[in-house]
Amino acid sequence: MAEVTGKAIDWRLLGRVMHYVKPYKSIFAIGAFLTVFLAVVALAQPILMQKSVDDYIVVGNYNGLVMIACLMIGLLIVQTVAQYWQTFLTNALGESVIRDLRIDVFNHVTAMRLRYFDRTPIGVLITRTVSDLETIADIFSEGLISIIGDMLLVIAIIVCMLVKDWKLGLITLIPMPLLFLSTYIFKEAIKSSFQEVRTQVAQLNTFLAEHISGMSIIQYFAREEQEMGKFMNVNRKYRDANIRSNWYYSIFFPVVEILFSISIGLLVWYGCKRILSDQQMNSLSATGKGITPGTVLAFISLLNLLFRPIRQLADKFNTLQMGMVGADRIFKVLDTNDTAPNQGKQTIPITGDIRFKDVWFAYVDDNWVLKNINFHIRPGETLALVGATGAGKSSTINILNRFYEIGKGEITVDGVNIDDYEVGYLRSRIGTVIQDVFLFSDTIANNISLNNPAITREQIIAAAKDVGAHDFIMRLPGGYDYNVMERGATLSAGQAQLISFIRALVYNPAILVLDEATSSVDTETEHLIQVAIEKLMQDRTAIVIAHRLSTIQSADRIIVLDHGEIKETGTHQELLRIEDGYYRKLYDLQFNSAGIVLNQDLKDGKDL
Numbered sequence: 001m002a003e004v005t006g007k008a009i010d011w012r013l014l015g016r017v018m019h020y021v022k023p024y025k026s027i028f029a030i031g032a033f034l035t036v037f038l039a040v041v042a043l044a045q046p047i048l049m050q051k052s053v054d055d056y057i058v059v060g061n062y063n064g065l066v067m068i069a070c071l072m073i074g075l076l077i078v079q080t081v082a083q084y085w086q087t088f089l090t091n092a093l094g095e096s097v098i099r100d101l102r103i104d105v106f107n108h109v110t111a112m113r114l115r116y117f118d119r120t121p122i123g124v125l126i127t128r129t130v131s132d133l134e135t136i137a138d139i140f141s142e143g144l145i146s147i148i149g150d151m152l153l154v155i156a157i158i159v160c161m162l163v164k165d166w167k168l169g170l171i172t173l174i175p176m177p178l179l180f181l182s183t184y185i186f187k188e189a190i191k192s193s194f195q196e197v198r199t200q201v202a203q204l205n206t207f208l209a210e211h212i213s214g215m216s217i218i219q220y221f222a223r224e225e226q227e228m229g230k231f232m233n234v235n236r237k238y239r240d241a242n243i244r245s246n247w248y249y250s251i252f253f254p255v256v257e258i259l260f261s262i263s264i265g266l267l268v269w270y271g272c273k274r275i276l277s278d279q280q281m282n283s284l285s286a287t288g289k290g291i292t293p294g295t296v297l298a299f300i301s302l303l304n305l306l307f308r309p310i311r312q313l314a315d316k317f318n319t320l321q322m323g324m325v326g327a328d329r330i331f332k333v334l335d336t337n338d339t340a341p342n343q344g345k346q347t348i349p350i351t352g353d354i355r356f357k358d359v360w361f362a363y364v365d366d367n368w369v370l371k372n373i374n375f376h377i378r379p380g381e382t383l384a385l386v387g388a389t390g391a392g393k394s395s396t397i398n399i400l401n402r403f404y405e406i407g408k409g410e411i412t413v414d415g416v417n418i419d420d421y422e423v424g425y426l427r428s429r430i431g432t433v434i435q436d437v438f439l440f441s442d443t444i445a446n447n448i449s450l451n452n453p454a455i456t457r458e459q460i461i462a463a464a465k466d467v468g469a470h471d472f473i474m475r476l477p478g479g480y481d482y483n484v485m486e487r488g489a490t491l492s493a494g495q496a497q498l499i500s501f502i503r504a505l506v507y508n509p510a511i512l513v514l515d516e517a518t519s520s521v522d523t524e525t526e527h528l529i530q531v532a533i534e535k536l537m538q539d540r541t542a543i544v545i546a547h548r549l550s551t552i553q554s555a556d557r558i559i560v561l562d563h564g565e566i567k568e569t570g571t572h573q574e575l576l577r578i579e580d581g582y583y584r585k586l587y588d589l590q591f592n593s594a595g596i597v598l599n600q601d602l603k604d605g606k607d608l
Ligand SMILES: Nc1ncnc2c1ncn2[C@@H]1O[C@H](COP(=O)(O)OP(=O)(O)OP(=O)(O)O)[C@@H](O)[C@H]1O
Pocket: 118, 363, 364, 369, 387, 388, 389, 390, 391, 392, 393, 394, 395, 396, 599, 603
């Protein structure tokens, strides 16, 4: 959790937020001007009220009274219009700033290395890009500008009171130190409770994001009750945090009301006492020295004006501080320099010659998950990777795609170190099909092209026909415009696989990286997938994490990985000939006449 700094305002952070105001500086300037203007105009009402009583009502000047009433109405109209624009503009400013910030955050997050996502829960990122950003918008709508306006108003009212009658002013303001003290105590108390609320929101978001994604697991294993229990706990903590912050409000507001009443009491007592004694001394307002009924009325109105912003000041300070906490968290994300390095510029055409030279790789420190990997695949060849779960198969394809950097050695594609390629170009030449197909809630066509305008509908249809998926897509309501629900929930696993094949094919990559799905599909879909895989691999260099006997047998070379090391290399027949060899053992152990999937069996826990 980001800590709130001890200072009310962190100027460095505020400076960074203000950097985003630059494109909207005229809106900011008008908003700030209107805030000051409203503070000044607010003072005019009590003054006019005093004038109407003392100069017109008391002396019976009806025309003058009508004139001043019209002036007050006119002023109210101006005030209303100014208030409308001030609220509208400061809100629009806040929303525009966070829109720009959100774009920056999203851009930054999409450029992060995968290891960042290994460590950061989705819920936390969602909280950052939604609710933490909202708090920054409040800096403008309820925080900074309005605090400046309120402070100006408070100073102006106090000065106005003291100028009008300093004795009456001082007596009326006796409860002020107590008011400032209780405001300060309230501000400090609410600050920590607000932080707690934000932490609990992030936990609630993380819990929900995770559990909604994993809902099928919860239901398969009938964990609803237990998860409900956990949810109730997270939900209770969130409620408690909110109740605590509301509790501080419910104490603070009555305290302010009491102090306000004391001020009014003092004002009425002292003001009326002075009016009476002035009358007795026959020293009326005409001399300009005494207190008039108009003065008392004006003071009541000024007191009202004074307490309103003070009552809200603590709240606004907290809004500002929460905005600062939000900004701190957002800038921490933006400052996280975990973006994938992309120094390479190379964009030469790739034919698909891949070489791993003494490659060592670890996700964390020196915990090598790939050790001294060497292999060479010529253009058009197929390499099958087999091995037990955790052997390092997925890691091999992850590093080829530059999702993680290797520790030692070198990987080249067409003789060029993969780090020297422009990373987007390299990835666009490597078509990767992973086991867990991810589909967005969008049309089939957009899920294939990933909204790349360079890919035409014709290319999509041609690719779909190529992998034999066109017919099944056309049978869906709307065909290519059929809307896939979130994560492809409305398609079968086999259909989703086929879509991911078309997605890879439509980019016409030189290299195909395929993690064969192990999930069982019906015979018809299995046949479609077989045909599609053959089509995908045709005339391409392919690295396949192979689970199908057909893929393994037809591969030009098979690499058997075990605990990150290459144990054997060769063709299916060559490897079978090695007595006591790993592959031979695998084959004898795992394959039966029904052609049970090799790696799947290994996953099921059968040891080499
Ligand atoms: N993101 C990660 N962070 C840290 N360690 C990881 C990460 N991904 C994988 N590992 C570890 O790296 C090792 C190799 O994993 P890898 O996913 O490459 O195995 P695999 O052969 O593909 O297994 P499977 O067939 O189960 O997918 C494992 O010990 C795994 O725990």
